[in-house]
Structure formats: C-alpha cells, structure tokens
Amino acid sequence: MTTFPFSAIVAQDEMKRALLIAAVDPSVGGVLVFGDRGTGKSTAIRGLAALLPKMKAVVGCPYGCDPGQPAGQCPHCAKQPGKRKAHLVPVPVVDLPLGATEDRVVGALDLERALTLGEKAFEPGLLARANRGFLYIDEVNLLDDHLVDLLLDVAASGVNTVEREGLSVRHPARFVLVGSGNPEEGELRPQLLDRFGLAVEVTTPTDLPTRIDVVRRRDAYERDPEKFCASYEAADRTIQAQLTAARARLPGLDVPDETLESAARLCLALGTDGLRGELTLMRTARALAAFEGAETVSLDHLVRIAPSALRHRLRRNPLDESGSTARVARAVAEVFSQ
Incomplete structure (x- = not known):
C-alpha cells in the first residue's frame, strides 16, 4: 500500500519540523515522538522515508557504504580495493519490532550457507540495513533492556561488533534513531532518553476544523490511496527539494x-x-x-x-x-x- 504523504499530515508542526531537521543533519541525534495514540506519530515517520533524497552506495554492499568515504569501510568493501562501482539507492528506514531477537538486530551466522556449503558466513541484521539511514522503533519505551543496552553501545560508537559462533565481525552502523510511544505505557530509560537529540510531544487536536480535516484526509486516502497520494506529490517534491538544498547549505x-x-x-x-x-x-x-x-x-x-x-x-x-x-x-x- 502507498505510504501516506508527509505533506498531507494535518497540524503536528513540531513533530514534522523535528523529523525534517534530523533529515537535514543526522548529527542532531535522532527524534523521540511521545504522545496520545492515533495522533499520526508512525504515519509521519514512515512518510518521511518517501521524502529523503537518494544516496550513493557501493554496488552489492549489504551495509550501503558510501563510495566516497573509504575510511570505516565494511568487510565487504575492504575486499574491493581501488575504485568501487556506485549507484543511487533510497535512504533506508528500518523498523525494529519489539519482539525482535538479538540475532535479528545485530546479525548472526548464516545457517543456510553453514549447512549447505560448510562455510562460516555472517548474515547482517537490522543494524546493518539501517546504516546511513533511520532506525525506527515504535513503542520504544517498551523495548527490552538488553536491546536498549545494545542500541546504546552502537549509537555511541557507530560500529556494530558481533562475536559469536566463531565469527568476529565489525561493520559500520551509523543511523538516526527515531522512536515513538505513549508515556502512559511506561517511561523511557534515562540512558536511552539522553541519546535522542530532539523530543517532541504530540496531542490530540482539540479544535473542530482540524479534527474534521484529519478524518476527511484519512478517509480519502483509505478509499483511493493512489489518487490521494498523487494529489500531494507536488507538495512532497517541494519538501524534498528543500531537504536537498538545506543539506548543501548546511x-x-x-x-x-x-x-x-x-x-x-x-x-x-x-x-x-x-x-x-x-x-x-x-x-x-x-x-x-x-x-x-x-x-x-x-x-x-x-x-x-x-x-x-x-x-x-x-x-x-x-x-x-x-x-x-x-x-x-x-x-x-x-x-x-x-
């Protein structure tokens, strides 16, 4: 299904501004969006993915390494000295589900290759896919403590280190952390809270015209997603052009x-x-x-x-x-x- 357009989100200006700032300058440190259920938190974050200008990446690299940055290259790119082929790919926006295992997050032994070929090979996890992009955690305040500790280590260093089953792998894992949640369901650990550059509060609109506009747009989107998205395509492209210009100006x-x-x-x-x-x-x-x-x-x-x-x-x-x-x-x- 087509993603709900970012430009079609009604109100919630502080949240949209914070997400755009993180897209302009990832060094800001990520965005935490806390507030009531049904206020467009997940919709805005997923809509951001469609706005992000494409990035250059090494062809065939599972970590999306930048061909212009040889320092800190991954094990895959280290085997390709000299000039590497590049292509344009979408900036990754990866969901980290609450029930994800540690192996799914950090990566693990590729069992298929181990069983069929007898080779020890690394199967990259979600952190590898999120490199140079966004890692999104819905209900971040309910995340297991061991995954919180893991994310803190990787977010601080920008490198994911895996030592298990005879494997020893280090690969780049620099991402913008984006989390959303409802404060009524539990507080966020202070160590993880401090890792977010921006924290945004969203509330349910209280004025009648805004509520009606939200319902009308959502209904139009669900009845005919393609037609609805087409009507906001020009507005989304304008925001995308602003992002590109802002990155160049920064x-x-x-x-x-x-x-x-x-x-x-x-x-x-x-x-x-x-x-x-x-x-x-x-x-x-x-x-x-x-x-x-x-x-x-x-x-x-x-x-x-x-x-x-x-x-x-x-x-x-x-x-x-x-x-x-x-x-x-x-x-x-x-x-x-x-």
Whole structure:
C-alpha cells in the first residue's frame, strides 16, 4: 500500500519540523515522538522515508557504504580495493519490532550457507540495513533492556561488533534513531532518553476544523490511496527539494557567537546536565536555518527549537509541578527578555 504523504499530515508542526531537521543533519541525534495514540506519530515517520533524497552506495554492499568515504569501510568493501562501482539507492528506514531477537538486530551466522556449503558466513541484521539511514522503533519505551543496552553501545560508537559462533565481525552502523510511544505505557530509560537529540510531544487536536480535516484526509486516502497520494506529490517534491538544498547549505552556515552565548545562558538557567544541550541547540538551530534558506542562525531559530531540544534534559524538580515544556518556555521568556 502507498505510504501516506508527509505533506498531507494535518497540524503536528513540531513533530514534522523535528523529523525534517534530523533529515537535514543526522548529527542532531535522532527524534523521540511521545504522545496520545492515533495522533499520526508512525504515519509521519514512515512518510518521511518517501521524502529523503537518494544516496550513493557501493554496488552489492549489504551495509550501503558510501563510495566516497573509504575510511570505516565494511568487510565487504575492504575486499574491493581501488575504485568501487556506485549507484543511487533510497535512504533506508528500518523498523525494529519489539519482539525482535538479538540475532535479528545485530546479525548472526548464516545457517543456510553453514549447512549447505560448510562455510562460516555472517548474515547482517537490522543494524546493518539501517546504516546511513533511520532506525525506527515504535513503542520504544517498551523495548527490552538488553536491546536498549545494545542500541546504546552502537549509537555511541557507530560500529556494530558481533562475536559469536566463531565469527568476529565489525561493520559500520551509523543511523538516526527515531522512536515513538505513549508515556502512559511506561517511561523511557534515562540512558536511552539522553541519546535522542530532539523530543517532541504530540496531542490530540482539540479544535473542530482540524479534527474534521484529519478524518476527511484519512478517509480519502483509505478509499483511493493512489489518487490521494498523487494529489500531494507536488507538495512532497517541494519538501524534498528543500531537504536537498538545506543539506548543501548546511556546511557553510556558521553560528554567531551571540547565538551560542544565548544557548549557553538558556541551558544554565534550566540546569541541564553536561553540554549536550548546547550542542543540540546549536546543531538543530543551524539545520532549521538551512532548511528555511536563512543566511545566518538567529535567536529566533534558537527560541523555536528550544522546547524540542531541551524538554527531555531537565532534572526533576519536586518543588516545581509544571511540566518540562512549560519550564523551557518560562526560561526562554526570562533569559531572552533581558
């Protein structure tokens, strides 16, 4: 079935903006989307896949290695010294199901080749398929602890190491982690929460016109997916062109010192741990500026992205009953009004 178009999603602007920022600059660190059921979380993430411009990859490489980056190449490409043939492939968006085994995620011995040919060969897992792309976990807060530990190791190093059944394999596994879930079903482990660059809250629309528009579009899509998608093809192509232009513009965009100072002052006011808050604010504001075609990163970009970049990095304050989003908004008002 044809994927629901990204441009056809009604409202949920913060979520769509965060996903586009992660597509412009993967170093942002991924996106966590938490909120009510039936608010378009999975639909938006899957719709993003159709927008991503195709990437160059080595022909026949199971890890989708970049032919222009010989450093950190996989075992397959290491056997092909010199110039390697390349072709354009879609950016992978790989689903990691909750019930997946560790072998399915990291890879394991290829039993078919072992039994038929007597050879020890590696069968790549989901992390191999997600290299240079997106790894999507629905209900990420329900993920088994041993898989969380595994993802933390790989996300930090960008390399998946498999040692089992006499096999010893290391391959690149750099991906943008995207998770969605419902906070009523359980909290996310702090170690994994910190790995997400942006955290977005989505809620059920409360105004009548928006609810009607959502229902009308979904009904039209289910009755005739091809016709519905065709009507939004031009809008999706426009967003795709913006993504391509933003990626080209990103390396040339510098963040002014005054904007960096503002980011640091905001994080100090909120008491965030470490310096990851400032780094994420800088990267996300720059990616937003690139996507919007701005010539420089302004305070406005910083203010708009601050809730998504900082709401999940705040310490719990027993004397402050307000939510994290409200605390960030209050700090923004206090710090930048000076």
